[in-house]
Amino acid sequence: MSSREERFTVLKDKLREILNIRAVLALLQWDEEVNMPPNGAEARGDQLKTIAQILHRLETDTYLGEELSYFYECKNGLSSDDAKMIEEARYDYQRAVKIPSSWVGKFAEVRSKAYHAWVQARHQSDFSIFQPYLDEIVSLCRERASLLGYEKSPYDALLEDFERGTDTQTLDRLFSELEQEQSKIYQSVLGEGRPGSVFEGKTWDTGKQWEITLQLLSAIGFDFNSGRQDRSVHPFTTNFDIYDVRITTRLNSTNLFSGIFSSLHEGGHALYEQGFRKEDRGTWLAQAPSLGIHESQSRFWENFVGRSFSFCQYFLPLLKQYFPNEFENIPPELLYREINRVFMNFIRVEADECSYNLHIVLRYRIEKDLIEGSIQVSDVPDYWNHLFEKLFGSAPPNDADGCLQDIHWSHGSFGYFPSYALGNLFAGQILEKIKTELNIDELIKEGDFIPVHDWLKKNIFEIGRRCCAKEIVEKISGKPVSSTPFLSYLKEKYSKIYQISL
Amino acid sequence: MSSREERFTVLKDKLREILNIRAVLALLQWDEEVNMPPNGAEARGDQLKTIAQILHRLETDTYLGEELSYFYECKNGLSSDDAKMIEEARYDYQRAVKIPSSWVGKFAEVRSKAYHAWVQARHQSDFSIFQPYLDEIVSLCRERASLLGYEKSPYDALLEDFERGTDTQTLDRLFSELEQEQSKIYQSVLGEGRPGSVFEGKTWDTGKQWEITLQLLSAIGFDFNSGRQDRSVHPFTTNFDIYDVRITTRLNSTNLFSGIFSSLHEGGHALYEQGFRKEDRGTWLAQAPSLGIHESQSRFWENFVGRSFSFCQYFLPLLKQYFPNEFENIPPELLYREINRVFMNFIRVEADECSYNLHIVLRYRIEKDLIEGSIQVSDVPDYWNHLFEKLFGSAPPNDADGCLQDIHWSHGSFGYFPSYALGNLFAGQILEKIKTELNIDELIKEGDFIPVHDWLKKNIFEIGRRCCAKEIVEKISGKPVSSTPFLSYLKEKYSKIYQISL
Numbered sequence A, B: 001m002s003s004r005e006e007r008f009t010v011l012k013d014k015l016r017e018i019l020n021i022r023a024v025l026a027l028l029q030w031d032e033e034v035n036m037p038p039n040g041a042e043a044r045g046d047q048l049k050t051i052a053q054i055l056h057r058l059e060t061d062t063y064l065g066e067e068l069s070y071f072y073e074c075k076n077g078l079s080s081d082d083a084k085m086i087e088e089a090r091y092d093y094q095r096a097v098k099i100p101s102s103w104v105g106k107f108a109e110v111r112s113k114a115y116h117a118w119v120q121a122r123h124q125s126d127f128s129i130f131q132p133y134l135d136e137i138v139s140l141c142r143e144r145a146s147l148l149g150y151e152k153s154p155y156d157a158l159l160e161d162f163e164r165g166t167d168t169q170t171l172d173r174l175f176s177e178l179e180q181e182q183s184k185i186y187q188s189v190l191g192e193g194r195p196g197s198v199f200e201g202k203t204w205d206t207g208k209q210w211e212i213t214l215q216l217l218s219a220i221g222f223d224f225n226s227g228r229q230d231r232s233v234h235p236f237t238t239n240f241d242i243y244d245v246r247i248t249t250r251l252n253s254t255n256l257f258s259g260i261f262s263s264l265h266e267g268g269h270a271l272y273e274q275g276f277r278k279e280d281r282g283t284w285l286a287q288a289p290s291l292g293i294h295e296s297q298s299r300f301w302e303n304f305v306g307r308s309f310s311f312c313q314y315f316l317p318l319l320k321q322y323f324p325n326e327f328e329n330i331p332p333e334l335l336y337r338e339i340n341r342v343f344m345n346f347i348r349v350e351a352d353e354c355s356y357n358l359h360i361v362l363r364y365r366i367e368k369d370l371i372e373g374s375i376q377v378s379d380v381p382d383y384w385n386h387l388f389e390k391l392f393g394s395a396p397p398n399d400a401d402g403c404l405q406d407i408h409w410s411h412g413s414f415g416y417f418p419s420y421a422l423g424n425l426f427a428g429q430i431l432e433k434i435k436t437e438l439n440i441d442e443l444i445k446e447g448d449f450i451p452v453h454d455w456l457k458k459n460i461f462e463i464g465r466r467c468c469a470k471e472i473v474e475k476i477s478g479k480p481v482s483s484t485p486f487l488s489y490l491k492e493k494y495s496k497i498y499q500i501s502l
Helices: A004-034 A037-059 A062-073 A080-098 A101-124 A125-146 A152-161 A166-191 A206-220 A257-273 A290-304 A310-323 A332-338 A355-374 A377-391 A417-436 A440-445 A449-457 A469-477 A483-497 B003-033 B039-058 B062-074 B079-100 B100-125 B125-150 B156-162 B168-191 B206-218 B256-274 B291-305 B309-322 B332-338 B356-372 B375-394 B418-437 B440-446 B450-459 B469-477 B485-500
Strands: A226-230 A237-241 A245-250 B227-231 B235-240 B244-249
Touching: A004 A037, A004 A062, A004 A080, A004 A237, A004 A245, A004 B003, A004 B039, A037 A080, A037 B003, A037 B235, A037 B244, A062 A080, A080 A125, A101 A125, A125 A152, A125 A355, A125 A377, A152 A166, A152 A290, A152 A355, A152 A417, A166 A355, A166 A377, A166 A417, A166 A483, A166 B332, A206 A226, A206 A257, A206 A310, A237 A257, A237 B039, A245 A257, A245 B039, A257 A290, A257 A449, A290 A417, A290 A449, A290 A469, A310 A332, A310 A440, A355 A377, A355 A417, A417 A440, A417 A449, A417 A469, A417 A483, A440 A449, A440 B332, B003 B039, B003 B062, B003 B079, B003 B235, B003 B244, B039 B079, B062 B079, B079 B125, B100 B125, B125 B156, B125 B356, B125 B375, B156 B168, B156 B291, B156 B356, B168 B244, B168 B356, B168 B418, B168 B485, B206 B227, B206 B256, B206 B309, B227 B256, B235 B256, B244 B256, B256 B291, B256 B450, B291 B418, B291 B450, B291 B469, B309 B332, B309 B440, B356 B375, B356 B418, B418 B440, B418 B450, B418 B469, B418 B485, B440 B450
Parallel strands: A226 A245, B227 B244
Antiparallel strands: A237 A245, B235 B244
């Protein structure tokens, strides 16, 4: 029998091994999106499968579980950080072992078929092609919820994968407020008419766009010695270490702002990943506690910073430097209006800030009802169109632009969508607090983003997984999670832009 | 007990798993050289270690060994390809299990220290800094040779890691011929004086260089749907599948040809990796049987094709397209002479075709004597200088440009160097045969490389690991491995360029 100290070292090595394999998996996926030649896909699938199997074995290893329980039950001599690390790793372990390999295998198989069916269904705008696969996905997700266990709603069990600490009861409250309030704001702004773009028909050199994104990333404090940016079809952020954080952007030669805001969005995620404590590096603590809190950072930089009037004041000289003719007669007020145009848009990923949450509320209602069994998969298209009309004022013209638009359900990701809206609400509470401590508008206008970055680092990033998202937000704002600050922000912003009272 | 068929399927899956993990390891290394931000190095080291450990476990797994032996001893019902696959995998397995983990751990530790000592020793041109570590490396390599077993020389055991089928007896014969003949050719050519470059002091846009390398790679048949080129400090080729083969090049703004020939060299390696049979994909058979035969392909394309007069005729219009002023008054004869300038060069990696093998002969003599114990590590600097003077006509000015120039020994790679020279000799025999079947000069002049590529694919690549390198070359040339064709090629080439009789 080895000494307690030796056992703890072995345990830490085992945990580190899991994190190393997760990093390898992330690299395989990053490379697939960024570099892989088209014919490499099949072999990459094999490599991913092999690594995923190894990871699953390590994550559910009996010896690991025993050692985690041993140190969880007897924390003598452990530092508080080590004790917390054990607690969090044990939490993940206990969830992982609740799911048998047979379920994992079946789920992977169904997902793969469902994905292909979804691509076809969306292409033909024919829900019936996807329906039987979605049926299976929903059944498997319900089974997963039973395996994981829950108190009130099976949806709570799924939500916990992405948003531990938040339950359906909380979401019902928050999302009802959004349904009432944000829907009203949106429909009022929309009533003002959609302003046309002042840049209609212009094209933008992507090389210059790339330079602008790099400058902005440097300005907000992205460390290029510990990360990089590339281009990919779908922008994303990944990390293999706090010193190797990678983001991607998508540049569009007919839309200057799409790539720029995409870079700011992913840059916000990246600051989080680069911002954990050095001492937590390579441990369970150097992780964000939820998707929602992660999303709060991307939206903070993309929208609260990037789409603010102060940012336009800072940003305009930079744009003029790269595109002198195009921005010759553009005052900051016009740029501000340009990047905050409000649309009637059926597609979530193209939605503006004013309507985005409503897309989430709709998906949440459907997901929850499916998982709780109060509606059937066959009800989805009609239910979608009904809810859409209620929230947005009109229904989508077809299912491709309606209930077939997102990839998530084909991937079996139920419980994921709420994080997007929670991110906005969390960010709203964070902004409200920052404003009491920093003159954020002035700092943004001066391009001095570092005090803001430092504030977020200290109050959010460095906590790592020591608290859940709800606790972080409550600690910052001194209040429970709430939709009020975000809604106030929206009202203030759009009433100014459109000179209307909201 | 499962059926024989089921057992064979399980075995094939296990072998595939090993190849998948090797591909993952290769991706981690590729990314490290091509993309990784500087601060990512430490975490990457951890990830590589974790994957290497997993790979070692899989490669030496007892169950795998038992199953390989079972099917090796009882081949009933296996296709000849499956039987060969088992034989080769068993060969690798049996070598792997001869080396205990304790040796592997010790070797890794010493290599790491030796590498750092070598960097410092080279920087200060002080062999004494490196000597104690090289002593340990040599001891460990001698131990490895004993563990692996050998009949005549312990160096044979090490050679087998890189050049199975070739032994010291063969190398003694071949390299004596080179020592006699190539040394004479080289010193005669060198006597003609070193022609200065006609492009002295010119700079070359690296963007245009990049375009040229891509065009040449496409021309020789590199498939960009199944591979890509990137830039790195040290050019190399790697592959994760026959449909995902990656090369790198290094572009130099003051030397146009360095990057171009580097791309052709790596391109030659890549054609091999892309050229295995589709049916062998993901099996033990889709591998080159030795480093030397692999190197024959890189040197074939870099030197036999790329530095030929016909290639200059083909290439000049392309160069004129990108650099019209620089090549305005350059006839193909001058370009030919330019890319075949012969130097007195102490450094192997900068050596010209006329002297390259001599650098290898020197290293071979030293390595063999060290491993056989007939010289000591402390003898290396003097021995190096003595041999160098004999082969090249003068000794290097210091150890940094002498016995400390290569990284290989610090990595513990004893037995690796001979493959470089063997590659040239193999290529010489291959070229001699091709010339009897194809009008290669005419094809190159026309830029019609595909018949040459197809010939190599059919006669070399598609064999995979079914034969060893020696067998492939003997089958092609109808004669034993020989230095004669390569030496004849050198004589013919340089007597023409310099108008001398050799």
